[in-house]
Amino acid sequence: MRQLTKLAMLAVAIGCTGLAGAAEYHEAPAMAELVKGGKLPPVAERLPSAPEVVQVASVGRYGGSLRSAIRGDGDHNAILRLVGNQGLTRWDPAYTKAVPALAASWTVNANATEYTFKLRPGAKWSDGVPFTADDITFVVNDLFTDKAFFESPPSQYVVGGKPMRAEKIDDATVKLIFAAPYLRLPDVLATPLGQHPTLYAKHYCSQFMPKYNPDLPKLLAAAKQPDWPTLFRQKCGDIEIPARWGNPEKPVMDPWVLQTPYGGSATQVLLRRNPYFWQVDQAGNQLPYIDSLTLKVISDVQAILLAEIGGQLDLQVRHTNTINNKPVLAQHAKEAGYVLQELTPTDSSAMGLWFNQSAKNPKTREWLRNREFRQALSLAMDRDEINEIVFLGQGKPWQIGPLPTDKFYNARLGTQYIQHDPAAANAILDRIGLAKKDSNGMRLTPAGEKLFISIDAMVVDTAAIDTAELLKKQWAAVGIELGINTMERSLYYEKAQNADYDIGTYAVPGGMNPTLDPRGLIATHTLDSRQSIPWVRWYATGGKQGEEPTEGMKERMRLWDAWKQASDPAEAERMVRRIMDLAADGFEVMGTVQAVTTFGSRSVKLMNVPEKIPFGWDYPTPAPALLQQFYFTN
Numbered sequence: 031m032r033q034l035t036k037l038a039m040l041a042v043a044i045g046c047t048g049l050a051g052a053a054e055y056h057e058a059p060a061m062a063e064l065v066k067g068g069k070l071p072p073v074a075e076r077l078p079s080a081p082e083v084v085q086v087a088s089v090g091r092y093g094g095s096l097r098s099a100i101r102g103d104g105d106h107n108a109i110l111r112l113v114g115n116q117g118l119t120r121w122d123p124a125y126t127k128a129v130p131a132l133a134a135s136w137t138v139n140a141n142a143t144e145y146t147f148k149l150r151p152g153a154k155w156s157d158g159v160p161f162t163a164d165d166i167t168f169v170v171n172d173l174f175t176d177k178a179f180f181e182s183p184p185s186q187y188v189v190g191g192k193p194m195r196a197e198k199i200d201d202a203t204v205k206l207i208f209a210a211p212y213l214r215l216p217d218v219l220a221t222p223l224g225q226h227p228t229l230y231a232k233h234y235c236s237q238f239m240p241k242y243n244p245d246l247p248k249l250l251a252a253a254k255q256p257d258w259p260t261l262f263r264q265k266c267g268d269i270e271i272p273a274r275w276g277n278p279e280k281p282v283m284d285p286w287v288l289q290t291p292y293g294g295s296a297t298q299v300l301l302r303r304n305p306y307f308w309q310v311d312q313a314g315n316q317l318p319y320i321d322s323l324t325l326k327v328i329s330d331v332q333a334i335l336l337a338e339i340g341g342q343l344d345l346q347v348r349h350t351n352t353i354n355n356k357p358v359l360a361q362h363a364k365e366a367g368y369v370l371q372e373l374t375p376t377d378s379s380a381m382g383l384w385f386n387q388s389a390k391n392p393k394t395r396e397w398l399r400n401r402e403f404r405q406a407l408s409l410a411m412d413r414d415e416i417n418e419i420v421f422l423g424q425g426k427p428w429q430i431g432p433l434p435t436d437k438f439y440n441a442r443l444g445t446q447y448i449q450h451d452p453a454a455a456n457a458i459l460d461r462i463g464l465a466k467k468d469s470n471g472m473r474l475t476p477a478g479e480k481l482f483i484s485i486d487a488m489v490v491d492t493a494a495i496d497t498a499e500l501l502k503k504q505w506a507a508v509g510i511e512l513g514i515n516t517m518e519r520s521l522y523y524e525k526a527q528n529a530d531y532d533i534g535t536y537a538v539p540g541g542m543n544p545t546l547d548p549r550g551l552i553a554t555h556t557l558d559s560r561q562s563i564p565w566v567r568w569y570a571t572g573g574k575q576g577e578e579p580t581e582g583m584k585e586r587m588r589l590w591d592a593w594k595q596a597s598d599p600a601e602a603e604r605m606v607r608r609i610m611d612l613a614a615d616g617f618e619v620m621g622t623v624q625a626v627t628t629f630g631s632r633s634v635k636l637m638n639v640p641e642k643i644p645f646g647w648d649y650p651t652p653a654p655a656l657l658q659q660f661y662f663t664n
Contacts, residue, residue, distance in 0.1 A: 054074070054314060055073045055074050055077060055310060055314045055315075055316060056073070056313070056314055056315045056316065057073040057315075057316045058092040058093075058303060058316070058319075058321065059092060059093075060303070060321065061073065061303070061305050061316075064305070070305055071158070073316055076154065076158070076305055076306045076316075077152065077306075077308065077310065077316060078150035078151060078152040078153040078154075078308050079150075079151045079152040080134060080150060080151065081150065081153075081308050081309055081310045081316075082130070082131065082134075082150065082308060082309045082310075083309075083310055083311070083312055084309050084310070084311055084312075084317060084656060084658070084659055085311075085312055086311045086312065086638055086659045087637075087638050088637060088638060089311055089312070089313045089315065090311070090315070090319040090637060090638060090659065090660075090661030091319065091661055091662070091663075092315075092319055092321070092661075093319075093320070093321055093662065094320050094321060094661070094662040095320065095321055095322040095323065095324045096320050096322070096323050096324070096344045096345060096636070096657070096660070097324045097325075097326065097342065097343050097344045097345075098112060098323065098324075098325050098326070098343055098344065098345050098346055099325065099326045099327075099328045099334045099337055099338070099343055099346060099349070100292075100299065100325050100326070100327055100328075100348070101327070101328065101329055101331070101334075101349060101490065101519075102296075102327045102328070102329040103329060103518045103519045103520055104272065104518075104519040104520045104523065105519070106270070106271065106272040106274060106275055106292060107222075107270060107650075108325075108348050108349075109274075109275050109292060109299065109301075109325065110222060110269075110270075110274075110650060110653070111347075111348065111650045111651055111652065111653050112323060112325070112345075112652070112653065112657060113284045113285065113286060113301065113323070113653070113657075114284065114285070114650070114653035114654070114656070114657065114658075115220075115221070115222045115224075115225040115269075115650060115653065116131065116132060116225065116228060116282075116283040116284055117131055117132065117219045117220060117224055117225040117227070117228050118130075118131060118132050118133040118136075118147055118219045118227060118228060119131050119133060119136075119216050119217075119219040119220045119224075120220050120654065121220050121649055121654040123640075123654075123655075125644050125649050125654060127216075127217075128216035128217050128219065128220040131220075132149060132150060132153065132161070132228050132283060132308070133147040133148060133149055133150075134148050134149065134150045135147075135148045136148065136216070141211050141597050142208075142211040142212055142213050142215075142597060143207065143208045143209070143210065143211055143212065144205055144206070144207050144208070145205065145206045145212075145215055145216075146199070146203065146204075146205045147166075147203070147204050147205075147206065148202060148203055149161065149162065149163065149201075149202045149203065149204065150202075150308060151201075151202045153283070153308045154306040154308070155231045155233075155234075155281035155282065155283060155306065156281050156282050156283070156284070156287045156304045156305075156306055156307075157231075157234075157281045157306075158305075158306055159231065159233050159234075159281065160201070161228075161231075161283060162201040162202065163196075163198040163199065163200065163201055163202065163203060163204035164198065164201070164232050165227075165228070165230065165231060165232045166196050166204045166206075166227045166228070167196040167197070167198050167204065168230065168232035168235075168236060169196075169226055169227050169229065169230050170187075170193075170194060170195065170196035170206070170226075170227060171195065171196055172236075172239065172241065173226075173230070174187065174193050174194075174226075175193065176239075178257070178258070178259050179259045179262065181570075181571070182570045182571050182572075184223070184226065185554055185569070185570060186218050186223055186224060187226070189208045189209055189210045189211075189212045189591075189594050189595045190208065190209035190210030190591075190595050191209065191572075191591075192208075192209035194206050194207060194208050194212075195207045195208075196227075206227075208595070209595075210594075210595030211595045211596060211597040212594060212595060213596065213597070213599070213602065214545065214594065217546065221546060221547075221647075221648045221649075221650075222269060222270075222647065222648070222650050223269060223270075225269060226269065228283055229266075229267075229268075229269065230266055231280070231281040231282075233281075234266070234279075234280060234281050235262065235265070235266040235280075237249070238258055238261050238262040238265055238266065239258060239262065240258055246258055249261060253265075264276070264277070265277050265279075265280065266280055267280065270557070272292060272293055273293075275288055275291060275292040275293070275299065276291045276292060276293050277291065278290075278291060282304070283304075283307075283308065284301075284304060284307075285303075285304055285307050285309075285317060285318040285657065285658040286301035286302060286303060286304055286318065286322065286323050287301060287302055287303070287304045288300075288301055289301060289302045289322075292325075292327070296327055297326070297327050298324060298325060298326050298327055299323075299324075299325040299327065300322060300323070300324055300325070301322060301323040301325075302321070302322045303318060303320075303321050303322065304318075307658070309658060311659070317658040317659060318657070318658035318659075318660075319658070319659065319660065319661035320657070320658075320660060320661060320662070323657075326342075326343075331349050331350065331489075331490050331492075334346070334349050334350055335350045335355060335358070338350055338359070338366075338368075338631055339358060339359065339361075339362035339366055340362075340366060341365075341366035341367050341368065343368075343631070344368075344632065344633040344635075344636055344662075345371075345630070345631070345632045345633070345636060345639075345652070345657075345660075346630050346631050346632075347371060347373060347630030347631075347643070347645070347651055347652050348630075348651075349490060350630070350631075351373055351628045351629065351630050351645070352492055352493055352628065353420075353421050353422050353424055353493075353626055353628055354420075354422060354492065354493075355629075356370070356422075356628070356629050359629060359631055363631070367633060367634050367635070368631040368632055368633050368634060369631070369632060369634055370629040370630070370631060371629060371630040371631060371632045371639065371643065372627060372629055372641065372642045372643070373627065373628045373629060373630055373642075373643055373644075373645035373651065374627055374642050374643065374644045374645060375541060375625030375626060375627060375628070375644075375645050375646070376539065376541055376542050376543070376625070376644050376645065376646030376648070376649060377537045377538055377539050377540070377541045377625035377645075377646065378428065378429075378430050378431060378432060378433060378444075378538050378539065378540045378541040378544070378550070378621065378624070378625060379428055379429065379430050379537060379538040379541075379550075379621030379622055379623065379624065379625060380421060380425055380493065380537055380622060380623050380624065380625045380626055381416075381420075381493055381494055381497050381535060381536075381537060381621075381622045381623070382430060382535070382536055382537060382538035382550060382619050382620065382621055382622070383485070383533050383534075383535060383619065383620040383621075383622070384533060384534040384535070384536065384550075384560035384561050384618070384619050385398045385399075385404055385532075385533055385561060385618055385619070385620065386398055386529060386531055386532055386533065386534065386560065386561070386562065387399050387561055387562040387565065387579075387580070387618055388529045388562040388563070388564040388565065388577050389529060389531065389532055390528070390529050390530050391532065393475070393479065393481075393482075394481075394482075394483050394532050397475075397481060397483070398483070398532060398533075400462060401616075401617055402458050402461075402462050403458075403459070403462060403464075404617055404618075404620060405447050405458060405617065406454075406455040406456075406458040406459050406462075406508070407455070407505060407510065407620070408429075408446075408447035408448070408617075408620050409447055409449065409450070409451045409452070409454050409455040409458070410450075410452055410455035410504055410505055410507065410508040410510070411450065411501065411504055411505075411620075411622070412450045412500070412504050413427035413428075413448055413450065413622055413623055414427065414450065415500060415504070416497055416500050416501075416622050416623060417622075417623045419496065419500060420493055420496045420497050420500070421493070421623055421626050424626040424627065425622075425623030425624050425625075425626045426623055426624045427445075427448040427449075427622075427623055427624075428444055428445070428448065428621050428622070428623055428624040429443060429444050429445065429446060429447070429448060429620065429621040430443060430444075430538045430540070430550050430551075430613075430619050430620070430621040431443030431444030431445075431540075431610065431614075432444070432540055432541060432542065432544045432610075433541045433542060433624065435542070436541065436542050436543070436544065438544055438545075438606055438607065438610060440607070440610040440611070440614065442611070442614040443610050443611075443613055443614040444621075446614060446617070447617075448621075452507055452508055455508045456508050456509075459473060459508060459509065459510075463475070463476050464481065464509070466478075467509055468480055471506075471509055472506075472509055472510070472511045473509035473510060480511065481510065481511070482511045482512075482513060483510065483511075483512060483513070483532045483533065484512065484513035484514070484515055484531070484532045484533070485498045485501070485512060485513070485514055485515065485532065485533040485534075485535060486515045486516075486517065486522060486525060486531045486532075486533065486534050486535065487514065487515070487516050487517075487522075487535045488516070488517065488518070488519050488522045488535075489516050489517065489518060490519065491535065491536075494535035494536070495514070495516060497535070497622060498512070498514045498535065499514065502514060515531075522534075523557060526557070526558075526560055526563055527557075527563055529562070529563055529564055531560075534560035536558060536560065537625065538550040538619060538621060539646060539647060539648070541624070541625050543648075544606075544610075545593070545606060546648040547646075547647060547648050548590065548609070550613075550619045551586065551609055551610065551613040551619075552583070552586045552587060552590050552609065552613070553565035553566045553569060553579060553583055553587070554566060554569055554570075554587070554590065556570065560619075561618035561619050562577065562579065562583075562618075563576075564576040564577035565577060565578075565579040565583060569587050580616065582612050582615055582616045583616060583618075585612055586609050586612050586613065586616075589605045589608055589609050589612075590605075590609065592605055593605040593606060593609075628645065630652075633662070635662045635663045635664075636660055636661075636662060637660065637661050637662070637663055638659045638660050638661060639655065639660060640655050643655050
């Protein structure tokens with residue numbers, strides 16, 4: 031409890047940072063012209079009474095449009111990674127702890143069941159309407175509890191089997207209440223999946239709920255939508271859906287506001303400066319410095335790379351940031367006017383193999399669920415070859431455990447079965463009923479049928495495809511035939527939701543701070559716990575839907591729920607270590623090599639960019655570096 035008190039005091043201290051010595055606020059020239067023409071209030075009236083002060087490395091200059099590229103196939107999170115998740119909290123510049131953001135400060139009660147957040151008085155949505163406690167209570171008390179909108183509340187807000195509640199104290203103060211202790215709330219709110227409380231403006235989004243709009247049937251008819259949740263998401267979006275970036279009318283708290291929407295046949299997405307953005311630099315200049323973001327929609331990854339090396343992009347840290355692109359990026363950097371931007375991985379495994387424990391195919395499901403079968407395939411894998419060819423020798427054979435530098439390092443979870451031992455793999459396969467082979471040396475099931483398994487990869491994920499090609503050869507050496515299915519992102523996710531695959535490919539998070547995203551250890555992530563999405567549904571619905579997991583996974587889920595509400599840090603740590611041990615026992619997800627440092631690119635004219643940026647989802651690269659503080663030199 032002493033630690034909790036210190037954390038609360040620290041949050042208050044950070045939240046009280048003010049604009050020392052600034053006599054007045056300043057704004058971009060375009061905003062000043064609108065003020066002069068009577069189309070905008072003065073900047074001091076648009077800002078909160080105590081805006082967040084960002085201590086920038088160098089005070090910037092206004093102007094310019096930052097060019098980047100996104101893909102046309104379900105690449106909505108690329109926009110989030112640039113604009114950022116504007117939550118009650120955010121990551122500090124060192125990415126070590128959550129600090130105040132839209133909440134100026136917070137306090138926590140003795141057993142961590144109640145957090146009282148002081149919002150920034152006078153903060154406004156992008157349309158000038160005040161951002162208040164009503165917006166948060168609207169999301170928490172109206173949306174989270176409505177089963178038509180959320181079949182079950184997002185698990186990150188559920189503790190002790192009950193979703194959090196919100197209580198308005200006054201316009202600038204809101205209390206979030208839990209059924210049990212929740213030590214990790216500030217960290218959760220700093221991640222993309224923790225931004226629900228600040229995502230929806232009540233004054234705009236409530237019109238799409240029957241509770242607030244008796245004329246809603248007219249809106250449904252006009253929009254040709256079947257029900258209010260569909261219309262709500264079309265107009266107001268959600269954290270991880272394309273529609274979030276499809277409605278320019280939706281008010282936001284972001285540095286830039288959507289002007290040209292994402293979707294359809296759009297060739298670019300344009301976001302313009304938010305005149306009501308709530309941050310300033312230490313000299314009193316309202317952020318952002320850059321006027322707009324111009325995001326080119328380019329479906330082909332090679333075309334993005336060509337645009338990048340051609341000097342057509344000012345910042346690119348997604349899609350082309352594979353290790354095999356580093357040589358060509360370095361070769362063209364000087365002539366194209368960019369420098370390489372180091373991206374430090376937060377993942378554990380650069381490429382994971384997610385064995386679907388709920389596979390629809392009855393001919394493969396039995397084997398995918400057989401731990402000894404998975405052990406044999408791991409021993410048949412030549413990780414050194416994968417490392418040298420796919421990752422240019424930059425990695426190290428690894429499973430999915432936290433890296434040795436993390437406090438939760440677990441040797442077995444990181445290193446079990448990583449040696450290349452085809453003889454041991456063959457012995458296991460013979461023992462478990464796959465001793466018979468056809469004329470080509472491929473193994474037959476006890477029913478006399480050739481065992482054929484397949485692996486799915488997105489066309490954009492060249493590392494996954496290259497890894498699969500090597501696995502095809504390596505596993506054939508022990509008699510297992512592997513097929514490779516490449517597909518667009520949308521189909522890849524659709525198949526996952528339908529459990530219609532054998533092995534999914536994706537990097538495994540959790541190399542550092544694994545409790546932020548344990549999807550590879552515990553089936554809790556609705557999109558990406560690909561060891562079994564039906565297990566995730568079982569967990570999310572309290573066993574009412576989905577498929578019942580194994581006993582080991584159920585124990586991990588139980589420990590995860592207990593950890594979320596633990597009040598004793600030492601006991602909480604013991605629970606995490608037990609989850610690690612159980613995940614090593616379960617071995618549903620297989621690693622290849624440790625995540626490797628990669629590189630993006632940034633224009634030499636782009637300033638205030640950190641030398642190194644962690645690359646991960648919970649620190650949604652590069653957003654925590656605060657693009658609103660970036661600026662262009664002449």
